[in-house]
Amino acid sequence: MTNTTTPGPLPPPPRAGHGCLWGCLTAALIALAAVVGGFSYLGWYVGGGFKDDPGLHMAMARVNADPTARAILGDGIAIAGVSGTAFSDDLAAGKRSDYVVRLKGSRGEGTLAVTIVTRGGARRITALTLTGPDGSRYDLDHPAQAPPDAI
Numbered sequence: 001m002t003n004t005t006t007p008g009p010l011p012p013p014p015r016a017g018h019g020c021l022w023g024c025l026t027a028a029l030i031a032l033a034a035v036v037g038g039f040s041y042l043g044w045y046v047g048g049g050f051k052d053d054p055g056l057h058m059a060m061a062r063v064n065a066d067p068t069a070r071a072i073l074g075d076g077i078a079i080a081g082v083s084g085t086a087f088s089d090d091l092a093a094g095k096r097s098d099y100v101v102r103l104k105g106s107r108g109e110g111t112l113a114v115t116i117v118t119r120g121g122a123r124r125i126t127a128l129t130l131t132g133p134d135g136s137r138y139d140l141d142h143p144a145q146a147p148p149d150a151i
Contacts, residue, residue, distance in 0.1 A: 051079070054123065055097055055099075055114070055116040055118070055123055055125075056079065056099060056101070056114070058116070058123060058125065059099075059112070059114045059116065059125055059128060060077070060078075060079065062125065062128060062140065063077055063103070063112060063128070063130070063140065064077050066140050068130070068138050068140060069105075069130055069138070069140060070105075072105075072107070072108070072110065072130065072132045072133075072136075072138065073103060073104070073105030073106075073107055073108055073109070073110055073130075073132070073133075074105035074106030074107030074108065075105065075106045076105060076106055077103055077104070077105040078103070078104055078105075079101050079102070079103060079104075080101075080102040080103060080104040080109065081101065081102045082099065082100070082101050082102075083100040083101065083102055083111065084098075084099070084100040085097070085098065085099050085100075086098040093117070093119070094117050094118050094119030094120070095117070095118040095119070096115065096116070096117050096118075097114075097115070097116045097117075097118070098113070098114070098115050098116075099112075099113070099114045099115075099116075100112070100113050100114075101114070103130075108132070108133040109133055110130055110131050110132045110133055111130075111131045112128070112129070112130050112131075113127065113128075113129040113131075114127065114128055115127035115128075125141060126141070127141055128140040128141040129141075
């Protein structure tokens, strides 16, 4: 004996659509917007946004008051641009900001490497190294002490 049953209703035919086209395009547009936004912010910061950074203001006040920096770069030392930045945040050590900026004074140009640690709202410069036009490096945060036998 053969069993002849009628099949149930057939499923509807697959919907004609765009497949994954719209999903892939949406994901690509979101990724593109994130990249463009990141580069736009970086361009603004390097192009002039760094001028509002209170840590760099503090570092530049120290550089302009330092006799070694003024002897090397002259008067009116100002930031000409940012070569590099790095930021890290640690609950125990606080926020650390590292900058390498190009400086320009009345006598020449140089670079300044600055490390600023912020803990509990207080900023402290932990490293301030000036590289002069001739490539010589000067530690402005810890100036060389005269030897004990010096006059």
